[in-house]
Amino acid sequence: MSRILLIQAPHTLADPMAHRTELLGIEYLAASLRKDAHEVSFYDPTLAIPICRSDGLHYYGCSESEIAERIKAFAPDIVGISCHHEFAALNAYRVAEIAKQNVPNVVTIMGGLFVSTFIEKPLQDCQAVDFGMIGEADETFPEFAKQLSSGKTCHAAVDGLIWREGYTIQHKEKTRYIEDLDTLPFPARDLVDMRPYMTGCTDYRLCGLGFQPALSLLTSRSCPNRCSFCNMRLVHGPRWRGRSPENVIAELDEILNKHHASHVFVMDDNFTLRIERAKRICELIIQRGYRFHWNTPNGVSVKGVDAELASLMKRSGCVCVSVAIESGSEYIRTIVMNKKTARSEITNAIGCFVKEGIPVVGYVVIGMPGENEHHFMETVKLLKTLPLTSLCVSFAVPFPGTVLFEQLVKDGILHDGATVEMDDEETPCFETADFTKKDLLRRRDILKSMFPRMRVLCEIVEGLCTSSRPGRSEAL
Numbered sequence: 001m002s003r004i005l006l007i008q009a010p011h012t013l014a015d016p017m018a019h020r021t022e023l024l025g026i027e028y029l030a031a032s033l034r035k036d037a038h039e040v041s042f043y044d045p046t047l048a049i050p051i052c053r054s055d056g057l058h059y060y061g062c063s064e065s066e067i068a069e070r071i072k073a074f075a076p077d078i079v080g081i082s083c084h085h086e087f088a089a090l091n092a093y094r095v096a097e098i099a100k101q102n103v104p105n106v107v108t109i110m111g112g113l114f115v116s117t118f119i120e121k122p123l124q125d126c127q128a129v130d131f132g133m134i135g136e137a138d139e140t141f142p143e144f145a146k147q148l149s150s151g152k153t154c155h156a157a158v159d160g161l162i163w164r165e166g167y168t169i170q171h172k173e174k175t176r177y178i179e180d181l182d183t184l185p186f187p188a189r190d191l192v193d194m195r196p197y198m199t200g201c202t203d204y205r206l207c208g209l210g211f212q213p214a215l216s217l218l219t220s221r222s223c224p225n226r227c228s229f230c231n232m233r234l235v236h237g238p239r240w241r242g243r244s245p246e247n248v249i250a251e252l253d254e255i256l257n258k259h260h261a262s263h264v265f266v267m268d269d270n271f272t273l274r275i276e277r278a279k280r281i282c283e284l285i286i287q288r289g290y291r292f293h294w295n296t297p298n299g300v301s302v303k304g305v306d307a308e309l310a311s312l313m314k315r316s317g318c319v320c321v322s323v324a325i326e327s328g329s330e331y332i333r334t335i336v337m338n339k340k341t342a343r344s345e346i347t348n349a350i351g352c353f354v355k356e357g358i359p360v361v362g363y364v365v366i367g368m369p370g371e372n373e374h375h376f377m378e379t380v381k382l383l384k385t386l387p388l389t390s391l392c393v394s395f396a397v398p399f400p401g402t403v404l405f406e407q408l409v410k411d412g413i414l415h416d417g418a419t420v421e422m423d424d425e426e427t428p429c430f431e432t433a434d435f436t437k438k439d440l441l442r443r444r445d446i447l448k449s450m451f452p453r454m455r456v457l458c459e460i461v462e463g464l465c466t467s468s469r470p471g472r473s474e475a476l
């Protein structure tokens with residue numbers, strides 16, 4: 001069996017205090033690899049205190065010598081590097097080079113959203129990267145590791161593998177996604193010190209949500225929708241898959257009782273896709289008498305949300321819900337963004353949550369191609385009618401692999417090989433026919449000014465106080 005070191009690629013962000021949560025992807029991989037008796041270690045250099053560079057950006061990572069020491073100390077057979085973002089790619093390559101320089105015969109493999117988007121690019125860019133892997137790798141990384149340790153290599157048999165053959169780079173299309181998520185072991189949270197993650201969520205601290213130790217939970221993967229700006233399906237495939245409520249509860253037991261979290265971030269892309277399943281999860285939490293708070297930072301789909309679900313969410317400890325409104329303009333939302341939600345569904349869902357006293361954070365995207373002043377004013381008008389606690393305004397980001405990206409290339413606004421060099425949430429990535437970057441910044445400020453910060457804090461803290469299950473985490 002192999003010694004496998006998993007490393008999160010260092011990265012650079014504008015934000016000096018970026019929101020840190022546990023790295024579920026790496027923890028899932030570690031758990032599956034361990035199940036096959038590999039010796040697994042996990043190293044996250046991004047936990048170091050960020051260093052402000054001369055260009056004003058912040059480097060989340062540690063020195064190369066420290067990375068080299070950690071790699072040498074574990075002496076791995078395989079180094080697996082996780083990289084989700086273009087702006088982390090050069091650092092990921094550097095980790096591969098350091099591994100090669102310090103451990104003879106080590107095999108390096110890269111995975112994550114970046115690899116799933118650009119497929120052969122990491123191997124083209126960097127000789128030190130031996131392999132890449134497309135998509136969710138809970139089953140395929142162990143298959144690959146098994147091949148390596150048995151010495152029998154048939155790369156084409158591993159779904160989603162990218163490899164070198166002589167001077168060419170080959171890859172096997174990703175076709176298989178995990179059918180039954182209940183078969184996966186729970187994330188290997190015991191492998192690392194969880195404390196920096198549990199307390200490292202600055203955004204949520206500011207919103208009053210993360211004063212308690214927080215961990216993350218994924219009850220489902222992927223989403224069947226095809227919003228034009230979203231690329232998450234490149235990792236998790238086209239089909240939504242939900243874990244059984246009982247399996248979710250078994251993991252919650254561990255999160256609350258073994259790891260002593262008292263807040264849980266439900267990180268699903270679409271927690272509410274199957275309303276009855278979401279209700280059942282809440283019912284089981286209530287029945288078991290857990291004491292903790294939870295929220296949905298990624299946003300829930302408004303489709304099908306009803307008073308019963310909102311009530312169950314509240315009673316099971318939900319203290320904040322994020323809702324993807326995206327735009328007040330029907331045209332921008334349903335045609336340009338391809339988001340199949342009606343205005344009535346948005347207002348109904350938000351109404352249900354607010355009636356239960358759950359603070360709602362609205363998500364809005366501005367700066368999509370085709371959006372003009374009229375559409376923007378429709379968003380302003382809609383927001384005026386909504387009882388939101390807070391609003392999160394993002395500029396449209398053309399992530400490669402999205403319809404938005406393709407559209408901008410077609411319109412000549414981006415070139416084919418364009419990448420998102422920086423995602424600082426403060427700077428629009430592109431101008432449109434109707435809005436310059438300055439126009440967009442001004443409109444972002446207009447929207448934000450509609451939800452004063454003090455009110456936001458008061459309402460969220462009030463939500464925490466009225467939540468039915470405050471206090472220490474414990475199953476009764």
Ligand code: B12
Nearest residue numbers: 021024025080081082110111112133136137138232399423
């Ligand atoms: C939780 C989360 C975070 C967390 C943790 C991030 C992390 N590195 O895990 C925090 C809050 C820190 C975060 C921050 C950011 N995030 Co984020 N995040 C997510 C989210 C919601 C879920 C990730 C997750 O846990 N997935 C579940 C696990 C099981 O999947 P996974 O992590 O992809 O891992 C699997 C595979 O990728 C693969 N894999 C992963 N690593 C490796 C390594 C090897 C060797 C192999 C073989 C395979 C492999 O196997 C894993 C198991 O199946 C995703 C949305 C999504 N659905 O993916 C967005 C997402 C990845 N984030 C996004 C963004 C934009 C950001 C930020 C840039 C936001 C910002 N402006 O600050 C920062 C960047 C910081 C950083 N470098 O991570 C975008 C990325 C878009 C893009 N680049 O194309 C996404 C897709 C959300 C979105 N639609 O906008 N994020």
Ligand code: SF4
Nearest residue numbers: 223225226227230269
């Ligand atoms: S609903 Fe959310 S997760 Fe699903 S495609 Fe749209 S943005 Fe992505």
